[in-house]
Amino acid sequence: xxxKFLYIVPFILIIIFSFKKNSEDNGSxxxxxxxxxxxxxxxxxxxxxEEKVNLVTGMGMFIPGLPDGMIPEMDSTDAGIAEKILGxxxxxxxxxxxxxxxxxxxxxxxxxxxxxxxxxxxxxxxxATAFPIGTxxxxxxxxxxxQVMGVAIxxxxxxxxxxxxxxxxxxxxxxxLAGRNFEYYSEDPLVSGSMAAAIVNGVQxxxxxxxxxxxxxxxxxxxxxxxxxxVSERALREIYLKNFQVALQKSEPWTIMSSYNMINGTxxxxxxxxxxxxxxxxxxxxxxxxxxxxxxxxxxxxxEAGNDLxxxxxxAQKISIIEAVKTGKLPMKQLDENVKHVLELVLKSPxxxxxxxxxxxxxxxxxxxxxxxxxEGMVLLKNEGVLPMTTVKKVxxxxxxxxxxxxxxxxxxxxxxxxxxxxxxxxxNANYTVHANLAASYKHYYKESxxxxxxxxxxxxPHTVVPEMYVDVALAQKxxxxxxxxxxxxxxxxxxxxxxxxxxxxxxxxxxxxxxETVSKAFQAQGKKVVVVLNIGGVLETASWNDKADAILxxxxxxxxxxxxxxxxxxxxxxxxxKLATTFPVAYTDEPSSKNYPGTVTEVISxxxxxxxxxxxxxxxxxxxxxxxxYFNTFKVxxxxxxxxxxxxxxxxxxxxxxxxKAFKDNLKVTxxxxxxxxxxxxxxxxxxxxxxxxxxxxPESELKAFGxxxxxxxxxxxxxxxxxxxxxxxxxxxxxxxxxxxxxxxxIKIGSSSLDIKNKAFFTLQKSQQLYKTPKILLPQKGxxxxxx
Numbered sequence: 013x014x015x016k017f018l019y020i021v022p023f024i025l026i027i028i029f030s031f032k033k034n035s036e037d038n039g040s041x042x043x044x045x046x047x048x049x050x051x052x053x054x055x056x057x058x059x060x061x062e063e064k065v066n067l068v069t070g071m072g073m074f075i076p077g078l079p080d081g082m083i084p085e086m087d088s089t090d091a092g093i094a095e096k097i098l099g100x101x102x103x104x105x106x107x108x109x110x111x112x113x114x115x116x117x118x119x120x121x122x123x124x125x126x127x128x129x130x131x132x133x134x135x136x137x138x139x140a141t142a143f144p145i146g147t148x149x150x151x152x153x154x155x156x157x158x159q160v161m162g163v164a165i166x167x168x169x170x171x172x173x174x175x176x177x178x179x180x181x182x183x184x185x186x187x188x189l190a191g192r193n194f195e196y197y198s199e200d201p202l203v204s205g206s207m208a209a210a211i212v213n214g215v216q217x218x219x220x221x222x223x224x225x226x227x228x229x230x231x232x233x234x235x236x237x238x239x240x241x242x243v244s245e246r247a248l249r250e251i252y253l254k255n256f257q258v259a260l261q262k263s264e265p266w267t268i269m270s271s272y273n274m275i276n277g278t279x280x281x282x283x284x285x286x287x288x289x290x291x292x293x294x295x296x297x298x299x300x301x302x303x304x305x306x307x308x309x310x311x312x313x314x315x316e317a318g319n320d321l322x323x324x325x326x327x328a329q330k331i332s333i334i335e336a337v338k339t340g341k342l343p344m345k346q347l348d349e350n351v352k353h354v355l356e357l358v359l360k361s362p363x364x365x366x367x368x369x370x371x372x373x374x375x376x377x378x379x380x381x382x383x384x385x386x387x388e389g390m391v392l393l394k395n396e397g398v399l400p401m402t403t404v405k406k407v408x409x410x411x412x413x414x415x416x417x418x419x420x421x422x423x424x425x426x427x428x429x430x431x432x433x434x435x436x437x438x439x440x441n442a443n444y445t446v447h448a449n450l451a452a453s454y455k456h457y458y459k460e461s462x463x464x465x466x467x468x469x470x471x472x473x474p475h476t477v478v479p480e481m482y483v484d485v486a487l488a489q490k491x492x493x494x495x496x497x498x499x500x501x502x503x504x505x506x507x508x509x510x511x512x513x514x515x516x517x518x519x520x521x522x523x524x525x526x527x528x529e530t531v532s533k534a535f536q537a538q539g540k541k542v543v544v545v546l547n548i549g550g551v552l553e554t555a556s557w558n559d560k561a562d563a564i565l566x567x568x569x570x571x572x573x574x575x576x577x578x579x580x581x582x583x584x585x586x587x588x589x590x591k592l593a594t595t596f597p598v599a600y601t602d603e604p605s606s607k608n609y610p611g612t613v614t615e616v617i618s619x620x621x622x623x624x625x626x627x628x629x630x631x632x633x634x635x636x637x638x639x640x641x642x643y644f645n646t647f648k649v650x651x652x653x654x655x656x657x658x659x660x661x662x663x664x665x666x667x668x669x670x671x672x673x674k675a676f677k678d679n680l681k682v683t684x685x686x687x688x689x690x691x692x693x694x695x696x697x698x699x700x701x702x703x704x705x706x707x708x709x710x711x712p713e714s715e716l717k718a719f720g721x722x723x724x725x726x727x728x729x730x731x732x733x734x735x736x737x738x739x740x741x742x743x744x745x746x747x748x749x750x751x752x753x754x755x756x757x758x759x760x761i762k763i764g765s766s767s768l769d770i771k772n773k774a775f776f777t778l779q780k781s782q783q784l785y786k787t788p789k790i791l792l793p794q795k796g797x798x799x800x801x802x
Contacts, residue, residue, distance in 0.1 A: 044058055044109055044110060045057075045058050045110060046110060046111035047110055047111040047112050047355060047358065047359065047364070048111060048359060048364065049111070052352055052355050052356070055110055055112070055355060056348050056351060056352065058110055059107065059110065059351065061334060061337055061338075061347075062334065063105075063107050063110075064347055064348070064351045065330050065333045065334050065337075065347075066105035066107070066330070067104065067105055067107070067112070067351050067354045067355070068315065068320060068321055068322060068333070068347070068350045068351060068354060069105070069311075069321075069322045069325035069326070069329050069330050069333070070102045070103060070104060070105075070117075070321065070322065070323040070324040070325030071102065071103040071104060071105050071114065071324070071325055072102070072103075072324055072325055072326075073101070073102055073305065073324035096114070096116050096173060097116050097118065097126050097172060097173050097174065098126065098127040098130050098138075099118075099125065099126040099127030099128075099428070100116050100117065100118040100126055100174065101117050101118055101119050101120075101125075101178055101305070101323075101324070101424070102116075102117045102305070102323050102324040102325070103115065103116050103117065104117075104321070104354065104358070105325075112355070112358060113358065113361075113363050113364055114363070115175035115176065115357070115358055115361045115363045115364070116173060116174050116175050116176075116363070117174070117175065117176045117177075117178055117223070117302075117323070118169060118172075118174040118176075118177060118178065119177075119178045119179070119424040119425070119426075120177070120178055120179050120181075120424045120425050120426070120427070121145075121146060121178075121179035121180050121181045121195050121211075121424075121425050122142060122143045122144065122145055122146070122179075122195070122420050122421075122425050122426075122427055122571065123140045123141050123142050123143045123165055123168065123427035123429075123571070124140040124165065124168045124169045124172055124174060124177070124427065125140070125424065125425075125426060125427055125428065126138055126140065126172060126174075126428065127428065128140075128428040128430070137430065138172060138371065139375065139428055139429055139430035140168050140172070140373075140375075140427050140428060140429065141164065141165075141168060141375055141378040141379055141381075141382055141427070141429065141571070141572060142382070142419045142420055142427035142429040142432075142571040142572040143161055143164075143165060143378075143381075143382045143385065143427070143571045144382065144385050144386045144389055144420075144568065144569065144570045144571045145194045145195065145420045145421060145425070145549055145568060145569045145570075145571075146180070146181060146182075146194060146195050146196050146197045146207070146425075147193065147194055147196070147197070147549060147550065147568050147569075147593070147594065148385070148386065148389035148390070148568035148569065148570055148590075149161070149197065149207055149211075149385065149389060150197035150198045150203055150204070150207050150389075150593035150594075151389040151390070151391050151566075151568065151590040151591060151592060151593050151658070152385060152388045152389040152589075152590060152721075153203070153590075153591055153593070153697040153719055153721050154388060154721045155206055155207065155209070155210040156210075157384070157385060157388060158207055158210040158211060158214070158385070159210040159211070159213050159214040160214065160381060161211070161214060161381055161382070161385050162210060162211040162212070162213065162214020162215045162217075163214040163215070163217055163218065164214075164377075164378040164381045164382075165177065165211070165214070165215055166214060166215035166216065166217065166218035166220055167218050167373055167374070167378075168373040168375075168378065169215070169218070169220050170218045170219065170220045170362055170367065170369060171369050171370045171371060171372065171373040172369060172371060172373070173362075173363075173369040173371070174220060175220055175221060175361040175362055175363050176220065176221040176222070176223055176266060176267060176357070176361070177215055177220060177221070177222050177223070178223045178225065178269065178424065179211070179222060179223065179224075179225065180197075180207070180208045180211040180212065180222065180224060180225075181195040181196055181224075181225050181226065181425065182196060182197055182204045182205065182207070182208040182224055182225070182255055182256070182259065183196045183204075183225075183226055183228075183229075183230050183231055183252075183255075183271075184196070184198070184199060184200075184201065184204060184231060184251055184252055184255060184639065185197075185198060185199040185551075185594045185639075185640065186199070186231040186605050186609075186633070186639055187231065187232075187603060187605040187606065187609045187610070188512075188518055188550055188551040188552075188597070188600065188603060189511050189512045189513070189514065189517070189518060189550075189600075189609060189610070190231055190232060190233065190511055190512070190550070190610075191232075191233035191474070191506055191507060191508065191509070191510050191511040191512055192233060192421065192423070192425070192506070192507070192508060193506070193549065193550040193551075193594075194420065194421040194425065194506050194507075194549025194550055194569065195421060195425040197593060198593035198594055199593070199594045199595060199639055199640030199641065199655065200593065200640060200641070200655070200716050201250075201251055201254035201255035201257075201258060202254075202255075202258055202716050202717070202718075202719075203593045203716065203719070204255035204258070204259075205254070205255040205256065205257065205258025205259040205261075205262065206258060206259075206262065206719075208224055208255070208258075208259040208263070209258065209259045209261075209262035209263035210262075210263075212224065212259065212263035212264075212265045213262075213263050216263075216264075216265070216266065219360075219362055219365075219367075220361070220362055221265070221266030221267055221357065221360065221361070222265045222266060222267070223265065223266070223267040223268060223269045223302060224256065224259055224265045224267075224268050224269070225268070225269035225271070225304065226269055226270070226271035226272070226304055227256055227268050227269060227270050227271055227280060227286075227291070227301075228248070228252050228253055228256060228271060228275065228280060228286070229241045229243060229248065229252045229271070229273060229275055229280075229633075230271035230272060230273055230280075231252075232273070232511060232609075232610045232611065232631065233508065233509055233510050233511045233610075234510075234511050234610035234611060234629065235610075235611065235613065235626040235627055235628070235629035236272045236273060236509075236626065237272050237306070237307070237625050237626045238274075238617065238625075238626050238627065238628040238629060239272070239273040239274065239611060239626075239629050239630065239631065240273070240274040240275075240276075240277060240614075240628070240629070240630040240631075241273050241274065241275050241276070241630075241631060241633065242276055242630060242631065242632040242633065242793050242794075242795075242797060243275065243276065243632075243633040243793065243797070244633070244636055244747070244793060244797050244799055245745070245747050245789075245790075245791055245792055245793075246636065246637060246744075246745045246746075246747050247633055247635075247636045247637050247799070248275070248791055249745045249787075250637050250744065250745050251637055251639055253290065256268075256295070257295055260295050260296070260297055264298075264299070265299060266299050266300065266357060266360065267299050267300045267301065267302055267321075267357065268291065268297065268299065268300075268301050268302075269301075269302050269303070269304055270283075270287065270301055270302070270303050270304065270307060270308075270319055271304055271307065272304050272307045275791060276791060276792065276793045276794055277794050279307070279308045279309060279310075279313075280307075280308075281303045281304075281307045281308035281314045281317065281319045282308050282309075282310055282313040282314050282316075282317050282319070283317055283791075284316060284317040284318060285788075285790035285791055286317075286790070286791060287301055287317050287318040287319060288317065288318045289788055289790050290790060290791070291318075292318065294787065299353070299356075299357070300320045300321060300353040300354060300356070300357045301318060301319050301320050301321070301353070302319070302320065302321040302322075302323050303319055303321070303322050303323050304323070305323055305324050306324070306326075306625075308322075310332075311328075311329040311332045311333050312332055312333060312336040312341060312342050315333060315336075315342055315346060315347060315350055316342065316346055318349075318350075319350075320349075320350040320351075320353040320354055321350075321353075321354055333347070375430070379572060379573055380573075382570075382571045382572060382573050383570075383573035383576055383577050383580070384577075385570075385571075386567075386568075386570030386571055386573060386574060386577035386578075387570075387577040387580045387581055387586040387588075388586070388589055388590060388695075389568060389570070389590045390565060390566060390567050390568065390570070390577065390578070390581050390588055390590050391565075391566040391568075391588065391590040391591060391592055391657075391658045391659075392563075392564075392565055392566075392581070392588040392590075392658060392659040392660065393546075393554070393558075393564040393565070393566050393596075393653055393657075393658075393659070394558060394561060394562075394563055394564040394659070395562075395563045395564075395659055395661075396562045396563065397562075398497075398541045398543055398562045398563040399543065399563050399565070399581075399582060399584070399661070400581075400582065400583055400584025400661060401444075401497065401543075401582050401583055401584070402583070402584060403496075404444065404496045404497050405444065405445055405496055406444075406445045406447065406494065406495040406496045406497075407439055407444045407445065407446050407447065407495060407496065407497055407498075407499055408447050408450055408491040408492070408494070408495035408497070408498045408499070408531075408535075409435065409436055409439065409446050409447065409450065409451060409454075409499050409501075410450070410454075410483065410491075410498060410499070410500040410501070410527070410528075410531050411454075411480070411500050411501035411502060411503070411527075411545075412454060412457075412458055412478055412480055412481055412501075412503065413435075413501045413502065413503025413547045414434070414435045414436055414454065414499065414500075414501040414545075415434050415435070415436050415451065415454050415455050415458060416434060416458055416503075417432065417433075417434050417435055417501070417503070417547055417569075417574045417575055418503050418504075418505060418547050418548075418549075418569050419432050419569055419570070419571050419572055419574060420549070420569045420571060421474075421505070421506050421507045421508075421549050421569070422468070422471075422472060422473065422474045422475060422505070422506075422507030422508060423472040423473070423474075423507045423508025423509065424472065424508060425507075425508070426471075426507075427571075427572075429571075429572045430572075431572060432572050432574070432575075433572065433573050433574060433575035433576050434574075434575045435499070435501055435545065435547075435574070435575045435578055435579070436451055436575070437575050437576075438574070438575025438576045438577070438578055438579035439499075439575070439579050439582070441575075441576055441579060442576075442579040442580075442582070442583045442585070444579075444583075447491060447494065447495055450487075450491060453481070454481055457481045458478055458481070461478040461479070462478050465478065469509075470509075472507070472508045472509055473507060473508065473509050473510065474505045474506060474507035474508075474509075474510060475505050475507075477505055477516075479521070479523050480521060480523040480524045480527055481523075481527070482523060482526070482527060483527045483530055483531060484530070485530055485534065488530045488531045488533075488534035488535075489534045489537075491531075491534070491535075492534040492535045492537065492538045492540060493538065495540075496540065497535070497540060497541050497542075497543065498531050498532075498535045498540065498541070498542045498543065499542075499543045499544075499545060499582070500527075500528055500531055500532075500542060500543070500544050500545070500561075501544075501545045501546075501547055502520065502524060502528075502544060502545070502546055502547065502548070502552075503547040503548065504517050504547070504548040504549065504550070504552060505549075506549045506550055511610055512550060514600055517550070517552070518551070518552050518553055518600050519552070519553050519600075520552070520553070520556075520557065525557065528544075528557065528560065529557075529560060532560040532561065533560075536560075536562075541562040541563070542560070542561050542562050542563075543561070543562065543563045543564075543565065543582070544561040544563070544564045544565070545565050545567050545578060546564065546565065546566045546567060546568075547567055547568075547569060547574070548566075548568065548569070549568065549569050551594060551595070551596050551597070552596075553597075553598075553599065553600065553652075554596060554652050554653070555598045555599070555652045558652070565578065565581060565582070565588070566590075566592075567581075584661060584692075587660055587661045587662060587692060587693060587694040587695070588658065588659065588660060588661065589658070589660060589694060589695040589696070589697065589721070590658050591656050591657060591658035591697045591699075591765075591766065592653055592654070592655055592656060592657050592658060592766075593655070593656075594640065594655065595640050595641050595644055595651050595653070595654060595655045596651055596652040596653040597644070597649075597651050597652060598650065598651060598652050602644075602649050602651070603643075604634075604635035604638055604639075604643045604800060605633070605634075605635055605639075607634070608631055608632060608634060609631070610629075610631060611629045611630055611631030612629060612630065612631070613627045613628065613629050614627075614628045614629055614630050615627060615628035616628075632797060633797070633799075634797065634798065634799060634800060635799070635800045636797075636799035636800055636801075637710075637712065638712065638800050640655060641654065641655035641656075641767045642712035642713075642715065643712075643800075645712070645713040645714060645767055645768065646712045646713040646802060647802075654766045654767050654768040654769070655766065655767040656697070656699050656716075656764065656765065656766035656767045656768075656769075657765075657766040657767075657768075657769070658697070658765075658766075660690075660694045660695075660696070661690070661692050661694060662688055662689075662690030662691065662692045662693070662694040662727070663688075663689045663690040664686050664687065664688060664689060664690075664694075664696045664725075664765070665686070665687045665689045666684055666685070666686055666698070666763060666765075666771035666772050667684075667685055667687070667772070668683070668684065668685040668732075669682070669683070669684050669761075669763055669772040669773075669774050670682070670683045670684075670774075671761065671774050671776055673776065674775070674776050674777065675776065675777055675778075675779065676737075676739075676742070676759070676776050676777065676778045678738075678739065679736055679737060679738050679739070680736070680737040680776060681734060681735070681736055681737075682700060682718075682734070682735040682736075682737060682761055682763075682774075683732055683733065683734050683735075684698060684732070684733055684735075684763050684772065685730050685731070685732045685733075686698060686722055686725070686730065686731055686732075686733065687725075687728065687729070687730040688725035688726065688727055688728065688729050688730075689727075689728070690727060691727055692727065693724050693725060693726050693727065694724070694725060695721055695722050695723065695724055695725065696721070696722045696725070696765065697719060697720075697721050697722075697765070698719065698720050698721070698722070698733050698763060698765070699716060699718075699719045699763070699764050699765070699766065699767070700716070700717050700718040700719065700735050700737075700761065700762070700763055701714040701715060701716055701717065701761075701762040701763075701764065701767060701770070702714060702715055702717045702737070702741060702742070702759060702760070702761060702762070703759065703760040703762065704742060704744065704754075704755065704757075704759055705755050705756070705757030705758060705759065706755075706802075707755065707757065708746065708753070708755045708781075709744050709746060709755070710801045710802055711744060714760075714762055714767070716767070717735075717737060717741045718735040718736075718737070718741075720733045720735065737761075739754050739782055739784060740752070740784060742754035742755075742759065742778060742782075743782075743784050745787075749783075749786075750786050750787050750788070750789055751783050751784070751785065751786045751787065752783070752784040752785060752787070753781060753782070753783050753784070754778060754781060754782045754783075754784070755778070755781050756778050756779060756780050756781045757777070757778060758775055758776075758777050759775065759776055759777070759778065760773055760774075760775055761773065761774045761775070761776070
């Protein structure tokens with residue numbers, strides 16, 4: 013018996029060995045570490061160099077509608093791999109043998125941007141809610157409501173299978189002509205950062221990620237791929253990085269997107285002091301950094317700088333990184349750190365967790381949220397006893413965009429929506445009678461004119477605009493006799509790749525001016541009123557024509573429910589409570605950045621890369637910290653409409669301003685009571701500005717340090733708001749000392765309904781200067797910049 017057993021042992025061993033070998037040859041994962049079950053360090057040890065490089069470069073870009081010349085060359089590993097979500101912005105690579113799935117990234121800031129129809133199957137659609145644009149969202153000054161909107165956006169993203177939403181976009185409004193200001197929030201870092209944080213917190217409550225963008229100083233579309241921004245360390249820290257810092261203090265975005273431009277000679281995606289020293293060490297960011305699409309010029313330098321994921325990913329990038337690892341130019345330790353951040357992102361994703369997305373989000377409910385946000389962010393600029401239109405029945409509706417409202421900007425901030433409520437439809441839904449023949453004329457004209465226009469250069473570029481329909485005197489007079497009121501809509505498109513123009517975007521066109529003046533004169537001759545609705549994404553000139561309007565409603569671009577939301581305000585169903593988060597100047601030349609915006613070409617590039625590469629350019633931020641109201645208020649330049657301005661159908665009284673102490677120690681509590689002194693319910697936005705002593709540094713006249721929005725106050729109802737001021741709120745960045753310092757002296761608290769309409773003041777003293785913390789000398793300009801000063 014013993015001999016028999018010894019005889020068969022070799023055969024048993026052969027069978028076991030063969031089974032093990034066959035398992036390995038067949039790619040069995042039984043003995044390999046798996047993401048989520050093993051540590052990331054064990055996964056890193058199991059990855060090949062090629063797999064690591066795949067993980068830090070995206071899987072290409074497959075956006076329908078792009079010309080062939082704009083689609084990047086794909087790696088052979090990408091060929092034939094079906095896209096999970098058609099129209100998404102990009103994906104990461106999978107390593108299936110180690111349990112690493114591919115995750116999906118999608119635009120964008122105003123809602124999920126994916127293809128609404130897949131293939132030839134139009135029976136099932138994948139439309140998303142077009143929410144209001146960033147300029148409108150910021151004008152709500154209501155972070156609680158904005159977070160609700162973020163929850164809805166995040167839900168749609170998750171239910172459509174998206175893992176990371178590429179937004180919010182939060183660059184500073186440095187200049188009125190910036191093409192993507194519609195996506196961004198404000199000229200003020202506190203407002204910008206607070207709104208971004210609210211969106212992040214809302215979206216990520218669904219268990220999907222966000223990517224706040226574009227980090228940093230991405231304030232131009234002009235030659236954006238090769239733009240060198242020359243800016244002082246103080247302006248960077250107090251304005252262009254401060255908004256990101258605020259967002260990181262109030263939220264924890266999974267990712268941050270580095271921008272296209274250079275800062276003081278170095279591309280942001282290749283800038284180690286920016287991404288490592290400032291972002292990871294000073295600002296304590298723990299997540300992943302990805303590039304903007306095709307950003308930067310050196311993939312190895314991007315890895316070394318701490319830019320973990322290169323999107324959308326190209327074959328050339330992979331080749332260069334692999335070669336750098338083989339030659340020792342890129343340390344494996346650095347590549348592993350980049351891969352680690354990618355794996356940490358994948359671990360948190362719905363895809364990794366096996367979430368079964370429905371593809372049927374509650375679009376009806378989200379449309380209601382979009383409508384509410386839209387109405388709360390619209391700003392009433394002027395009202396001479398016209399609004400609300402409670403006695404009006406018949407409306408003469410003028411302006412092309414009355415019948416074709418602009419829901420939002422173009423490019424990555426666009427959303428494929430199933431419908432759009434125009435203003436004529438919104439007014440009809442509110443039981444107004446819109447003059448049928450006038451409406452028919454506009455619709456016929458718009459349809460015929462649009463058919464003659466050339467298509468945009470790509471799905472991302474702004475649309476070509478249909479010129480305003482000419483209205484002669486006879487027609488205007490006829491409408492004035494047959495209707496109770498005139499409503500004139502002025503619409504302005506803006507989008508990615510190009511900045512706005514002074515003559516046709518900031519100023520009214522000649523056809524808009526002539527038609528508006530004709531209509532205004534005809535109606536006012538009959539003792540009837542004219543209401544202007546501004547369907548715009550960025551600031552425009554109003555000083556030359558606002559005296560001809562009896563009321564002006566800045567409706568911005570309110571998403572798919574815009575027409576209903578505008579009608580809500582005009583009828584008085586909603587009391588306007590929005591206030592400007594960006595200044596409206598009297599003239600473009602009043603803006604300090606107008607002298608050198610958008611910059612100059614420094615080198616003509618002959619061999620440009622794909623996707624609208626550009627010539628090299630540069631711009632100097634000579635205005636320094638004096639951006640927006642910081643400039644207008646300090647240098648006493650009167651704006652058309654000040655930062656923080658906005659009217660209501662009711663009035664408010666501010667009183668009982670109290671400080672917890674007259675001598676500042678570690679913090680200060682400020683309380684103010686607001687009372688609705690009018691006849692209808694309304695909300696008020698309360699703004700706290702701080703004027704600091706300027707013996708040590710040049711400082712703005714005042715800066716926004718806190719804000720709050722009341723609940724809906726009934727007539728005679730009051731609410732007390734409380735604000736907390738910290739030492740950080742007192743501090744300015746002193747470049748000579750490389751430190752944030754609160755200077756000793758007398759500080760003034762200003763409580764107002766705008767930056768110029770100050771209702772109450774109080775004073776406190778800081779007895780001794782306080783240094784918050786020192787900073788390393790980084791991000792310095794290559795040459796000194798002569799900045800604007802008092």
